[in-house]
Amino acid sequence: MKAVCWEGTKDIRVQTVPDPKIINPRDAIVKITSTAICGSDLHLYNGYIPTMESGDILGHEFMGEVVELGSEVKNIKIGDRVVVPFPIACGGCFFCKQKLTSLCDNSNPNAWIAEKLMGYSPSGLFGYSHMLGGYAGGQAEYARVPFADVGLFKIPDGLADEQVLFLTDIFPTGYMAAENCNIQPGDTIAVWGCGPVGQFAIRSAFMLGAERVIAIDLVPERLQMAKDNGAEILNLEELDVGEALKEMTGGRGPDAVIDAVGLEAHGMGPEGFYDKAKQAVRLETDRPHALRQAIVACRKGGTVSIPGVYGGFIDKMPMGAAMNKGLTFKMGQTHVHRYLPTLLDHIQNGAIDPSFVITHRLPLDQAPHGYEIFCNKKDNCIKIVLKP
Numbered sequence: 001m002k003a004v005c006w007e008g009t010k011d012i013r014v015q016t017v018p019d020p021k022i023i024n025p026r027d028a029i030v031k032i033t034s035t036a037i038c039g040s041d042l043h044l045y046n047g048y049i050p051t052m053e054s055g056d057i058l059g060h061e062f063m064g065e066v067v068e069l070g071s072e073v074k075n076i077k078i079g080d081r082v083v084v085p086f087p088i089a090c091g092g093c094f095f096c097k098q099k100l101t102s103l104c105d106n107s108n109p110n111a112w113i114a115e116k117l118m119g120y121s122p123s124g125l126f127g128y129s130h131m132l133g134g135y136a137g138g139q140a141e142y143a144r145v146p147f148a149d150v151g152l153f154k155i156p157d158g159l160a161d162e163q164v165l166f167l168t169d170i171f172p173t174g175y176m177a178a179e180n181c182n183i184q185p186g187d188t189i190a191v192w193g194c195g196p197v198g199q200f201a202i203r204s205a206f207m208l209g210a211e212r213v214i215a216i217d218l219v220p221e222r223l224q225m226a227k228d229n230g231a232e233i234l235n236l237e238e239l240d241v242g243e244a245l246k247e248m249t250g251g252r253g254p255d256a257v258i259d260a261v262g263l264e265a266h267g268m269g270p271e272g273f274y275d276k277a278k279q280a281v282r283l284e285t286d287r288p289h290a291l292r293q294a295i296v297a298c299r300k301g302g303t304v305s306i307p308g309v310y311g312g313f314i315d316k317m318p319m320g321a322a323m324n325k326g327l328t329f330k331m332g333q334t335h336v337h338r339y340l341p342t343l344l345d346h347i348q349n350g351a352i353d354p355s356f357v358i359t360h361r362l363p364l365d366q367a368p369h370g371y372e373i374f375c376n377k378k379d380n381c382i383k384i385v386l387k388p
């Protein structure tokens with residue numbers, strides 16, 4: 001089959017690889033009909049996530065048709081149209097039973113590597129390094145889905161791929177980020193980063209009762225999309241974001257802040273230079289500029305919600321501000337399985353059509369071009385769907 005393979009930093013190739021096979025009785029093989037490139041794939045593309053190996057198949061946002069089933073998968077049939085959450089979850093462990101599926105104890109065969117860095121390992125993820133399981137991803141013609149009885153969600157008839165594809169990650173991720181803000185009627189939420197997750201965080205914040213959402217970015221077309229989604233917008237290149245937020249909130253600050261940027265933030269001024277220099281020599285693995293700004297801008301007693309991906313270590317965190325202002329921090333990889341059924345209902349009843357975020361549709365063969373334009377924000381690119 002054809003698959004999008006990581007061959008090194010900024011080196012993505014579409015290659016012919018062996019078809020996946022059923023290995024365990026709870027596996028399924030899915031013939032992929034739509035798959036997407038995610039902002040977090042860019043952290044792999046740019047070489048910031050350790051334990052990638054040449055030939056690794058990328059992709060954790062994919063859907064398709066079930067073509068083969070292991071003997072123990074009883075709740076899904078061959079021919080079913082399914083979406084696949086990006087974390088892999090067993091369904092039976094301590095964490096899965098609490099619906100904390102991105103923390104599953106049984107889905108990362110390489111847990112020992114993650115344990116060295118993090119103490120305990122999160123779940124395995126599709127297409128996201130050997131430290132997180134070494135699973136082949138779904139930017140391919142076929143994928144093997146382990147624990148398929150838990151990891152496949154059947155899609156009802158009448159919904160197009162593009163309406164449901166983002167249930168695999170970015171819609172639940174934006175939704176969990178907003179839910180983590182503990183939104184009360186009248187609240188103002190500030191969102192750093194108007195990429196796809198930021199857009200879904202904006203929409204979700206309104207769905208959960210926020211009165212105002214203020215969106216922060218530097219890319220004009222992303223700010224425009226945020227505005228179309230109902231947010232007030234701030235271009236961080238044009239003004240002092242902290243001062244602007246203070247002014248817009250009567251001097252009090254936003255009730256909750258969302259960092260939908262993560263480890264490759266565009267820093268401004270000497271602090272941005274400091275992070276880039278330290279990251280370049282690997283003294284610091286992540287560039288947390290958005291997070292620092294969000295912590296300082298948040299109102300006293302407010303919440304900092306972090307859906308943006310961090311991989312390792314960060315410097316100069318304003319912990320004094322966080323502690324003395326009494327902030328609450330909420331973060332994590334998304335427990336997609338927990339949110340997926342509710343969000344599918346929202347799509348079915350017309351409350352939201354997630355396809356608004358798509359700017360590009362490309363054949364799988366053109367994935368290297370897709371990564372390049374997405375990474376460099378060329379051609380007004382916000383979200384790419386690949387068609388195998």
Ligand SMILES: [Zn+2]
Pocket residue numbers: 038039040041060061086169170
């Ligand atoms: Zn993703």
Ligand SMILES: [Zn+2]
Pocket residue numbers: 089090091092093094095096097103104105106107
């Ligand atoms: Zn589990």
